[in-house]
Amino acid sequence: MHGYELKHAYDQRLPRAKPLAFGQVYSTLGRLERDGLVTQSGQDQAGGPERTSFAITGDGRAALETWLSDVEAPAPYVTSALLSKVVVALLVADTARATAYLSAQQQAHTGRMRELTRLKSEQDLTVGDLIAVDYALTHLDADLRWLQTALHRVADLHREVHHEPTSDRP
Amino acid sequence: MRPWLLLRLALAGTRTDRLRVVLTAVTAALATGMLLGAATLLPTGSLDHRYQVILFDYSDGRQATAFLLLVVCVPVLALAAQAGRIGAPARHRRLAALRLAGATPRQVTAVAAAETGAAAALGAGIGLVAFLLGQELLHQRDPNGRLWLPTDVRPSPLLLALILIGLPAASALIAAVLLRNLHNSPLGEVRSAGHAAPKPWPLLLIPCGPAAYVVLRIADGRLPWPVLMLLLLGGGLAAAGGLVLGMAWLSDRAGRLLHRHARGPAALLAARRLTADPWSGSRTIGVLVVCALAAGATLGLRAYYATQMDVLRRYGETVNPLTGGVFHEGSATAQVYLSALNLLNLAIPVAAAIAAAGVLITLLEAVSARRRAFASLTAGGVRRRVLVRALLWQALLPVSVAMPAAVLLGAIMLRLIFFDIEAAERLRPPCEYGSACAAIPEHGPAHEVFWLADWAEVAAVSAGGLALVALVALGAAVTLRVRTDLQSLRTT
Amino acid sequence: MSPLLTARDLTKTFGVQPALRGVDLDLHEGEIVAVRGRSGCGKSTLLHCLSGIIRPDGGQVHFHGERIDDTTEAYRSELRRTRFGVLLQHGHLISELTSAENVALPLMLGGGSRRAALAAAATWLGRLGVAEAAEQTPGQLSGGQLQRVALARAMVTQPAVLFADEPTGALDSLAGELVMKLLSRVAREHGTAVVVVTHDATIAAYAEREIVLRDGEVDPTGLGVAVGVGA
Structure with a gap:
């Protein structure tokens, strides 16, 4: 894939994320090539970096899998890492891998929420601490709700594409 | 406990x-x-x-x-x-x-x-x-x-x-x-998959009433006391019960018919309400229909006494069905019949009062129970006039069939258990026994005089019932203004 | 340790819609379990089947090793009165009785003395911080107070299991937090197991583990929806 195709795909798939600058694309590609995760797959006649196409290597695929199987630490602010990981999982990975990652991510969030809730109930916290814990809980809840909505959207779209009736529970 | x-x-x-x-x-x-x-x-x-x-x-x-x-x-x-x-x-x-x-x-x-x-x-x-x-x-x-x-x-x-x-x-x-x-x-009633449409089987109860009375007629008083009472009351209750329960089926059918031919929003609303809750009709107008049954019986009684009086007038005498004796115009029995007629004239207003009370109670209760639905309709901009008309349609449609049917049924059932009227033409004045004129028979062949009910009275009672329902429906609709308060739309 | 309450292969259909399609569940003594899922996934139906409010069409429910789903309505009512506590979203208190009478009701229905029942009710109302509501009728209480009175009624017979269906659904977050804190505290104090049905993750966070339902079945992935990828 060419560099500009990569940027185009990124912008299209992750429209709300900060758009990539071309320079960033090529410097990242360069680093990935240095680490052996992508390789140059061809050169067009015009030459020059814009015309080079890259392909993912076996090591690269392994690194992607590792990245996908790691959960993002549940933190009270929406990181673009969480956003992009979920999008990649839903739109790119296969069903089994996506399910495994999403399930694990939700478990991590839920576990953290349990910890925080226990903290609130059991310990004598100051008002300031309570407010901070509420902040964390509310944002984690927001993350989970967004995750659920994203799942449902993709599921409905998937069903539409495959001409199955979309679920519309009473 | x-x-x-x-x-x-x-x-x-x-x-x-x-x-x-x-x-x-x-x-x-x-x-x-x-x-x-x-x-x-x-x-x-x-x-x-x-x-x-x-x-x-x-x-x-x-x-x-x-x-x-x-x-x-x-x-x-x-x-x-x-x-x-x-x-x-x-x-x-x-x-x-x-x-x-x-x-x-x-x-x-x-x-x-x-x-x-x-x-x-x-x-x-x-x-x-x-x-x-x-x-x-x-x-x-x-x-x-x-x-x-x-x-x-x-x-x-x-x-x-x-x-x-x-x-x-x-x-x-x-x-x-x-x-x-x-x-x-x-x-x-946890979420049922919608009410099943009412079946017409209760209507089969209706003929049980006249059937019981036919039995009474054939037995001609030869039955023991308790059986007599049972058949009497049971027959009446069967007919009444059949009418009231069968009204659900009637309302449902009427609703469907109206829906097919309805043109205005009021009629459509009424049609849907009738099919959605067909039992509300029998609850509201049940008493009225039973009163109509009773009124029909009363009309039958009136017809009996009126016909007796008429026979008395025409033939100068009539036969007392219980004793078999003949009595003449102006006799005490005629007075009896007159007093009976007067008593009966009392009964109809009483039945009407009971009916009105019944209809009013349930209409008011039905309106207050659906306060929330009315409120949301009003909030949605449906004019009160439309709601009132819908209420009238919904109340009057099943009644217009049930009323005349009930009155007629009442009259028929009374006719079954009550006496026949026989009249015979007098062929000659009373004679001395043994004289020449005794050879001629005193009376001609006895023939039965038909009586059931005065049709005009039947129509009047039916129309009266319809008017009563309309009046009460309008009265309930007046309370709609007070009752469609938007408070009931609150969810908390 | 064998589970306190087990459900095997529960099925239930209303009309044409199957609400439950083979659900298994194990509840151990003293644990708090949350049941989550989208609206219409069968969570409330599961709760009703477990607590004996309705009978499942298929499957079995065992309490203390004894089967309860095929018993009479009277038996299950008794069970619900003595060994289970039920807390629903809208309280379901009797609006014509006072709070104290409402809380004392399960004890009185069992033939207990009026005085003892009302005394127990007063204790529980105090424990949950609504002692001042004792002589008021439900119509005069706020949502949070109502739910706490309902919780008192559910706990007054010291049940083995407390079933809660969206207990904070009609409450704002602080009122809900208070109810949930009290609920988990008294449950722990009395060793009562709790099954909480909710769609809210902050409420489910009060539980030790959760079960997610999807379309009437348990979803092992915990996501509540089938993942369809590729777009």
């Missing part, structure tokens, strides 16, 4: 619940009074002429009055059933909450039966006291030593016990039966 808990739970109620108790007691008192009156009059036996109201001197007159009382009793019982439905949704919810808290079905049934049974027992007691008091107060002799009414006769102890125990017991039983869907689950 401990008695104090039963009492506390049975008495726990709002203003609506107290109203229900009062109305149940009042209707029970009325019904008891009428039943006791009928019980006093029914037993046949020869009595000498000792009543001012000449009607009561003759056993057939007494019997006719007893029948009439029984006939009017049925609408009162229907009114009692109607009264029992006031505030029913709230009570149902309360009992469901009780079930959720862990009360067994039996405990919940006990609470409901206790409330209704106690109210009915209270009413029966009041009715008895009122009846006895009435007998005492009306126990007056005129200068000839005649009593005004049969106030010297007491009903037989058996009948007395039957009435005073049977009425509360029956009402408690009915209250228990109506709660049967709480027996299966404390959530009551």
Whole structure:
């Protein structure tokens, strides 16, 4: 894939994320090539970096899998890492891998929420601490709700594409 | 369950619940009074002429009055059933909450039966006291030593016990039966997949009434006492029950028909409401239809006496069906018939009053129960005029069929158990026995004179019933303004 | 330790819609379990089947090793009164009785003395911080107070299992937090197991583990929806 195709795909798939600058694309590609995760797959006649196409290597695929199987630490602010990981999982990975990652991510969030809730109930916290814990809980809840909505959207779209009736529970 | 808990739970109620108790007691008192009156009059036996109201001197007159009382009793019982439905949704919810808290079905049934049974027992007691008091107060002799009414006769102890125990017991039983869907689950009617369309089977009950009366006619008084009463009352209740229960099917069909031909929003609204809840019609107008049945019977009685009078006028004499004797115009019996007619003229307004009360109660309750729906419709911009018209359509459509049918049925059923009228043309004046003219027969062949009911009167009663429903519906609609408060749309 | 309450292969259909399609569940003594899922996934139906409010069409429910789903309505009512506590979203208190009478109701229904029942009710109302509401009727209480009175009623017989269906659904977050804190505290104090049905993750966070339902079945992935990828 060419560099500009990569940027185009990124912008299209992750429209709300900060758009990539071309320079960033090529410097990242360069680093990935240095680490052996992508390789140059061809050169067009015009030459020059814009015309080079890259392909993912076996090591690269392994690194992607590792990245996908790691959960993002549940933190009270929406990181673009969480956003992009979920999008990649839903739109790119296969069903089994996506399910495994999403399930694990939700478990991590839920576990953290349990910890925080226990903290609130059991310990004598100051008002300031309570407010901070509420902040964390509310944002984690927001993350989970967004995750659920994203799942449902993709599921409905998937069903539409495959001409199955979309679920519309009473 | 401990008695104090039963009492506390049975008495726990709002203003609506107290109203229900009062109305149940009042209707029970009325019904008891009428039943006791009928019980006093029914037993046949020869009595000498000792009543001012000449009607009561003759056993057939007494019997006719007893029948009439029984006939009017049925609408009162229907009114009692109607009264029992006031505030029913709230009570149902309360009992469901009780079930959720862990009360067994039996405990919940006990609470409901206790409330209704106690109210009915209270009413029966009041009715008895009122009846006895009435007998005492009306126990007056005129200068000839005649009593005004049969106030010297007491009903037989058996009948007395039957009435005073049977009425509360029956009402408690009915209250228990109506709660049967709480027996299966404390959530009551959990989400069912929509109401099943009503079946026409209850309509089959209707012919059972006339059938029972045909049996009575064929048996011609040769049956034992209790069987007689059973067939009489049972036949009447079967016909009434069939009409009331069959109205659900009628409402459903009428709704569908209206929906197909409806053109305005009011008619469409009414059509959908009729099919969505076909039983509301039988609840609202049930009493009216039963009153129409009673009115039909009364019209039949009027027709009987009127025809007798007519035969008397035309042929100068007529046959007393009970004794077989011939009596002439101007005789005491004619006076009897006149007094009977006057009495009957009283009965129709009474039935109408009962009917009006019944219809008003349920319409008001239905409107208040659907306050939320009305409020949301009003909030959505539906003009009140449309709502009122829809209410009228919904109320009048099934009634317009049921009313004439009920009146006719009542008249027919009375005709079945009542006497035929025979008349014979007098061919010669009375002669000395043995004289020449005795050779000629005195009377021509007896032929039966047909009587059923005056058609004009039937039409009038039907139209009256329709007008009554329309009036009451309009009255309920007036309260819509007060009741469609948007408070009821609050969700918290 | 064998589970306190087990459900095997529960099925239930209303009309044409199957609400439960073979659900298994194990509940151990003293544990708090949350049941989550989208609206209409069968959570409330599961709760009703477990607590004996309705009978499942198929499957079995065992409590203390004894089968309860095929018993009579009267038996299950007794069970619900003595061994289970039920807390629903809208309280379902009797609006014509006072709070104290409502809380005392399960004890009184069992034939207990009025005085003892009301005394126990007063204790519980105090424990949950609504002692001042004792003589008021439900109509006069706020949502949070109502739910705490309902909780008192559910706990007054010291049940083995407390079933809660969206207990904070009609409450704002602080009122809900108070109810949930009290609920988990008294449950722990009395060793009562709790099954909480909710769609809210902050409420489910009060539980030790959660079960997610999807279309009437348990979803092992915990996501509540089938993942369809590729777009």
